[in-house]
Amino acid sequence: MSQPSVEIVDLHYAYPDGHSALSAVHLHLHPGEKVALVGPNGAGKSTLLLHLNGILSHQTGELRICGLDVNAKNLGRVRALVGLVFQSPDDQLFSPTVFDDVAFGPIYQGLKPAQVDERVHAALSQVHMEEYARRVSHHLSVGEKKRIALATVLAMQPEVLALDEPSAGLDPRARRTLIHLLSEMPQTMLVATHDLPMVRELFTRTVVMDQGRVVADGPTAQILRDAALLEAHGLEMP
Numbered sequence: 001m002s003q004p005s006v007e008i009v010d011l012h013y014a015y016p017d018g019h020s021a022l023s024a025v026h027l028h029l030h031p032g033e034k035v036a037l038v039g040p041n042g043a044g045k046s047t048l049l050l051h052l053n054g055i056l057s058h059q060t061g062e063l064r065i066c067g068l069d070v071n072a073k074n075l076g077r078v079r080a081l082v083g084l085v086f087q088s089p090d091d092q093l094f095s096p097t098v099f100d101d102v103a104f105g106p107i108y109q110g111l112k113p114a115q116v117d118e119r120v121h122a123a124l125s126q127v128h129m130e131e132y133a134r135r136v137s138h139h140l141s142v143g144e145k146k147r148i149a150l151a152t153v154l155a156m157q158p159e160v161l162a163l164d165e166p167s168a169g170l171d172p173r174a175r176r177t178l179i180h181l182l183s184e185m186p187q188t189m190l191v192a193t194h195d196l197p198m199v200r201e202l203f204t205r206t207v208v209m210d211q212g213r214v215v216a217d218g219p220t221a222q223i224l225r226d227a228a229l230l231e232a233h234g235l236e237m238p
């Protein structure tokens with residue numbers, strides 16, 4: 001079998017105040033796999049995603065992206081491999097215009113201006129926002145900002161997408177557009193979400209977390225059918 005895109009072995013993490021947020025997390029994602037990460041508030045989903053590109057560093061355990069250890073030495077290469085989209089797009093957009101926000105990563109990667117242009121246009125077209133290039137990022141609506149935030153990471157051409165609640169706050173049409181967009185993307189994906197209908201539609205595999213641990217990992221259809229499991233971990237289908 002090919003090398004996993006994401007390989008997490010016995011990962012533990014406590015925040016600086018001592019709060020333990022991840023305990024003995026094991027997770028392997030194969031290339032191209034789309035996996036949903038669900039669980040109640042405070043389960044540790046965002047904390048886990050923040051580890052994938054080294055924003056947070058695990059205290060014990062192993063974490064590899066495409067075979068590369070996530071550590072200080074490899075941080076630049078890891079960040080080129082993993083596109084992390086934060087829960088709040090305001091944490092991702094900080095440039096005067098949409099173009100500048102999406103160009104930031106490719107410029108940082110050292111690409112020439114013509115290549116940067118190409119990357120920006122390709123990423124904006126992927127999220128159907130080509131005509132927004134000259135708009136002011138912080139004037140956009142939440143749904144528009146979320147699509148631009150996704151474009152900022154797509155412009156880096158990552159192997160792995162780590163998305164934190166991508167459908168939260170979107171109107172029905174924007175949510176549907178997003179689901180379609182994600183279904184078309186070839187990248188390996190780990191997506192934290194409370195949107196179980198989206199999970200059912202988009203992901204063949206679902207991981208359930210609670211209190212910093214993975215409590216279930218299996219085919220989505222099986223997990224969403226398990227009423228006792230859903231009830232025990234504060235999950236419910238609308």
Ligand SMILES: Nc1ncnc2c1ncn2[C@@H]1O[C@H](COP(=O)(O)OP(=O)(O)OP(=O)(O)O)[C@@H](O)[C@H]1O
Nearest residue numbers: 015016017019021040041042043044045046047048
């Ligand atoms: N900076 C921090 N310092 C201390 N504890 C933190 C910090 N950030 C998060 N936590 C705690 O870590 C635990 C996991 O939080 P995390 O944000 O990863 O959960 P989550 O599953 O993403 O929740 P949600 O569904 O509400 O987004 C929670 O108990 C939270 O209070």
